Amino acid sequence: MHTIGFDIGxxxxxxxxxxxxxxxxxxxxxxxxDTWAETSAALHSALTELLHACPDAAAVxxxxxxxxxxxxxxxYGPNLPGIEHVDVQGELSRLFPLPVVVDNDANVAAYxxxxxxxxxxxxxxxxxxxxxxxxxxxxxxxxxxRGGHGFAAEIGHITIDLDGPVCACGERGHWEALASGNALGxxxxxxxxxxxxxxxxxxxxxxxxxxxxxEVGQAAAAGAPDALALIDEYADLVAVGLxxxxxxxxxSVIVISGGIINLGDxxxxxARKHFIARIEAGTERPVPELVAAELGERAGVIGAAALARRxxx
Amino acid sequence: MHTIGFDIGxxxxxxxxxxxxxxxxxxxxxxxxDTWAETSAALHSALTELLHACPDAAAVxxxxxxxxxxxxxxxYGPNLPGIEHVDVQGELSRLFPLPVVVDNDANVAAYxxxxxxxxxxxxxxxxxxxxxxxxxxxxxxxxxxRGGHGFAAEIGHITIDLDGPVCACGERGHWEALASGNALGxxxxxxxxxxxxxxxxxxxxxxxxxxxxxEVGQAAAAGAPDALALIDEYADLVAVGLxxxxxxxxxSVIVISGGIINLGDxxxxxARKHFIARIEAGTERPVPELVAAELGERAGVIGAAALARRxxx
Numbered sequence: 001m002h003t004i005g006f007d008i009g010x011x012x013x014x015x016x017x018x019x020x021x022x023x024x025x026x027x028x029x030x031x032x033x034d035t036w037a038e039t040s041a042a043l044h045s046a047l048t049e050l051l052h053a054c055p056d057a058a059a060v061x062x063x064x065x066x067x068x069x070x071x072x073x074x075x076y077g078p079n080l081p082g083i084e085h086v087d088v089q090g091e092l093s094r095l096f097p098l099p100v101v102v103d104n105d106a107n108v109a110a111y112x113x114x115x116x117x118x119x120x121x122x123x124x125x126x127x128x129x130x131x132x133x134x135x136x137x138x139x140x141x142x143x144x145x146r147g148g149h150g151f152a153a154e155i156g157h158i159t160i161d162l163d164g165p166v167c168a169c170g171e172r173g174h175w176e177a178l179a180s181g182n183a184l185g186x187x188x189x190x191x192x193x194x195x196x197x198x199x200x201x202x203x204x205x206x207x208x209x210x211x212x213x214x215e216v217g218q219a220a221a222a223g224a225p226d227a228l229a230l231i232d233e234y235a236d237l238v239a240v241g242l243x244x245x246x247x248x249x250x251x252s253v254i255v256i257s258g259g260i261i262n263l264g265d266x267x268x269x270x271a272r273k274h275f276i277a278r279i280e281a282g283t284e285r286p287v288p289e290l291v292a293a294e295l296g297e298r299a300g301v302i303g304a305a306a307l308a309r310r311x312x313x
Numbered sequence: 314m315h316t317i318g319f320d321i322g323x324x325x326x327x328x329x330x331x332x333x334x335x336x337x338x339x340x341x342x343x344x345x346x347d348t349w350a351e352t353s354a355a356l357h358s359a360l361t362e363l364l365h366a367c368p369d370a371a372a373v374x375x376x377x378x379x380x381x382x383x384x385x386x387x388x389y390g391p392n393l394p395g396i397e398h399v400d401v402q403g404e405l406s407r408l409f410p411l412p413v414v415v416d417n418d419a420n421v422a423a424y425x426x427x428x429x430x431x432x433x434x435x436x437x438x439x440x441x442x443x444x445x446x447x448x449x450x451x452x453x454x455x456x457x458x459r460g461g462h463g464f465a466a467e468i469g470h471i472t473i474d475l476d477g478p479v480c481a482c483g484e485r486g487h488w489e490a491l492a493s494g495n496a497l498g499x500x501x502x503x504x505x506x507x508x509x510x511x512x513x514x515x516x517x518x519x520x521x522x523x524x525x526x527x528e529v530g531q532a533a534a535a536g537a538p539d540a541l542a543l544i545d546e547y548a549d550l551v552a553v554g555l556x557x558x559x560x561x562x563x564x565s566v567i568v569i570s571g572g573i574i575n576l577g578d579x580x581x582x583x584a585r586k587h588f589i590a591r592i593e594a595g596t597e598r599p600v601p602e603l604v605a606a607e608l609g610e611r612a613g614v615i616g617a618a619a620l621a622r623r624x625x626x
Contacts, residue, residue: 001538076597147563147565148601160475161476247464247467248466248561248562253461278472280470281388282525283379284388
């Protein structure tokens with residue numbers, strides 16, 4: 001059986017036909033439009049394109065950036081201007097000729113890693129995506145855990161610093177504001193303006209405002225001690241949130257995803273060190289394993305297709 | 314069927330024979346000794362006493378303050394000096410003439426509320442105990458969720474203030490250090506020494522060092538505006554952690570337990586207000602209900618007996 005997965009992000013829509021092993025057979029892409037009417041039209045056109053390539057697809061799964069309840073209703077989507085208070089699952093079910101299931105994009109990506117990626121066969125796991133913000137998915141008993149109303153795993157929005165910087169959501173000191181990929185860029189710009197990271201500033205052609213997490217990562221990957229020290233500081237902020245989550249959930253495995261994992265051990269080694277130092281009784285007991293994601297940015301599409309498969313199995 | 318529950322705390326051991334409806338039929342009490350050898354002897358003597366009163370008890374459940382893995386092994390017990398790295402379940406199984414099951418005391422108390430208290434029949438819930446520290450239990454699918462290794466729900470040990478006061482565990486800025494019942498006492502002493510809470514100071518006979526959470530609560534319950542303002546500040550620190558937990562877990566219900574709930578609406582009303590303000594998109598979606606525990610300090614014994622019942626059912 002083949003199914004189709006959609007991953008609706010703030011700027012792009014990715015879609016693919018996926019087989020039972022998680023392999024993508026045919027792809028489609030669209031830019032994310034500004035209104036729901038245009039978005040549903042774009043989804044319909046992408047679906048038509050994919051069904052032309054693979055007419056026997058049996059169901060559609062959709063991951064969308066925002067708070068989605070158990071019925072597939074999007075109540076809050078700060079990264080999707082013009083799309084809020086929409087019954088996404090209901091409207092797409094009427095529009096599409098196939099069964100449709102909708103969930104939050106981070107839950108869907110976590111399901112992709114659970115079915116076809118880094119945590120295949122693991123019962124209790126947590127997927128943490130360090131990107132523009134921090135997203136996540138909880139895997140309990142091998143399935144996505146959605147909580148009482150469907151809004152679980154908004155893990156970027158935990159307060160770790162009462163007087164910290166303001167988060168995209170308006171609250172102060174959330175983990176996302178301190179340890180996302182974007183936050184690493186801000187740390188790089190602040191350190192550069194204080195003259196602390198010449199190697200990072202050089203990567204950005206001497207322009208402080210041009211520094212993002214990417215430039216910090218490049219300088220660190222090249223071995224510059226000033227950049228490595230900044231990555232160590234950042235890894236500890238990542239570890240603060242990971243340890244809090246581990247103290248609450250005690251997963252067997254924590255998967256780190258997002259573009260930043262291209263740094264490999266430059267990030268993972270200090271993150272593990274700080275994580276073990278910060279988790280409760282870290283030297284007295286088994287602690288969750290920290291691993292890198294396997295599916296990368298395809299986790300959303302592959303997970304959405306897996307969710308569709310599960311819904312019609 | 315009758316079962317027996319034990320609740321082993323830092324200072325006292327409570328035990329009782331409990332029936333299928335959660336009613337306690339016969340009780341025993343001991344002080345918690347300083348070594349495991351003395352503790353197991355005290356448990357044995359209490360069990361003998363209870364079996365004399367009720368010879369047909371079928372199993373024993375034990376809640377113990379510390380990190381307990383899935384096999385009932387206590388790896389870490391900072392509140393039980395002399396009891397650490399002990400196979401509690403194995404040793405008591407050899408010592409007792411009945412089947413024994415052991416878990417962390419907060420998990421056991423949460424199970425008590427789930428089976429016989431405030432969250433009977435609720436699938437997804439969280440129990441938060443504000444006492445000397447902050448403990449908790451996660452209820453998922455109506456059962457205690459223990460995570461990959463058994464150490465889940467150490468919810469007091471989440472960082473909410475990077476530069477905050479040092480926690481009993483040694484880490485800085487944990488929720489427990491800022492929002493436990495003990496922390497309310499510290500806030501009262503600090504405010505009193507700054508001359509901000511004359512009503513609280515009066516409750517403590519004018520002695521700053523004599524102020525605990527109890528005196529703050531008494532002054533607030535009597536309606537003193539200075540004490541109510543301090544409770545509001547405290548309720549917001551409670552809400553910071555509750556909102557973080559709700560953003561991660563999205564329970565249907567959050568149960569607040571601990572002696573502090575005797576304050577009733579004096580605490581619960583500001584806690585609800587700050588919780589809704591701090592949870593993500595609190596006005597755009599259904600939020601977890603905040604309720605007071607029903608079983609009080611008996612939740613541990615009743616939950617331990619319910620766990621014993623479950624283990625032999």
